[in-house]
Amino acid sequence: MNTIAAIATPLAAGGIAVIRISGENAAEIAERVFFPVNGRKISEMRGYTACYGEIRDGGKRIDDGVLLIYHAPHSYTGENTAEISCHGGTYAAKRVLSACISAGAVPAQAGEFTKRALLNGKLSLTQAEAVADIIAAQNEQFLSVSNSQREGALYRRITGISERLLSLITLIQAWIDYPDEMEDEFDGNLETDKLRGIVCELDELLASYGEGQILRDGLPCAIVGKPNAGKSTLMNLLTGTERSIVTDIEGTTRDIIEETVTLGGLMLRLADCAGIRGTDDLVESIGVERMIQKIGESVLIFAVFDSSRPLSEEDERLMSLLDGKKVICIINKTDLPEAADTSKLEDRFSKVIRISAKDPAAASVIAGAAAELSGIGDLDLNSGFIANERQRRCAAEAREFTAQACEALEQGMTLDAVGIMCENALDRLYELSGEQVGENVIDQVFSRFCVGK
């Protein structure tokens, strides 16, 4: 395999930039561009040691920096690796890279360092995918669960399921091949129960996909209520900006305004909607339709009620739209005298909070209620979760084949047929974990990566 090189840090002005070289000739290539001030020979440097020196291209000094050496297999890729840290200017970093290319390295493809780590057995496929998620993480929780994945949480979970399936297949095969030599009678009920257990586990695993997505992308939340209830004031409070226009004119917000915020470690994708009311204005009525659609798409609803005005027909209509949804009932404008019969709201909603959206302290009250209702704090994704569509498809197919095997057994089909379905399920699990995966799948996974990773 050839020796590759790439800039591993973002192409922007910064303190330092790192150029990474990986492959059999990493030290030789480094020796052609990096000249230690202490005169040390790079090829004789021990692994995990560094030295300071000059970086040259064709004899011309282009920068100075630090060289770090790793020896195979003790590196990220499992290959010989050299990392040159130079000054963090975009041009300087590109010049150092081009010097490495002139010295014999080949420009790395997107994700090629991690791909080599995979091919050298340093990572499983799901661990490599977790590396991409760590890079993409935008909040504490997703970073934390991605780190668990990186340590092999999903891999271990899948391995546990595949081992059970494999022992079942072995047993079925033995019953097919050597029925007379088996000690026990074949017990269809027992094996069906085992398969059912595997189906349940795969269902749980599949459910983790949605939960993982919420952690990664944020919890979709709609802010709804009648005109002038204070929805946009609340939006601005939570985003800490003047994102939405606030006036005392009813119907100020006509289209949906969206923003992602992190509150108390919880990432929320907020949508400030048009106020709900019957209107002849075409634009406003489209806004109301979009608000209704947004309620459908959201996991959590912030329903804002104006306590300074009596509850109206619009409030009633809103309540009817919220049936079956997770709702935080927000009684707003508590700084004004109360005119609404709020006991009605207390009866209707299980989670009710009283705030003034003009008071900055209200943000933490809302964050607390959102964290409680979202249930995200109770999620345990540290034991592995389905992180992307590729994994979800493999798990869904494995679940389908296992369910079919279960049904086949119940209907008294031949053990051969049951065995084939179990094997199909196992193949999908091996594809999920990457133990049995085609080159095209690997290429697809690494196309998500950046160059230098």
Ligand SMILES: Nc1nc2c(ncn2[C@@H]2O[C@H](COP(=O)(O)OP(=O)(O)OP(=O)(O)O)[C@@H](O)[C@H]2O)c(=O)[nH]1
């Ligand atoms: N006194 C008081 N006024 C508030 C409070 N929250 C909002 N307001 C005022 O109520 C008026 C309407 O606020 P908005 O945030 O624009 O209301 P909205 O629900 O977005 O209204 P539409 O976009 O028209 O549907 C503005 O004058 C706000 O300043 C509050 O807690 N107390």
Ligand SMILES: [Mg+2]
């Ligand atoms: Mg508004």
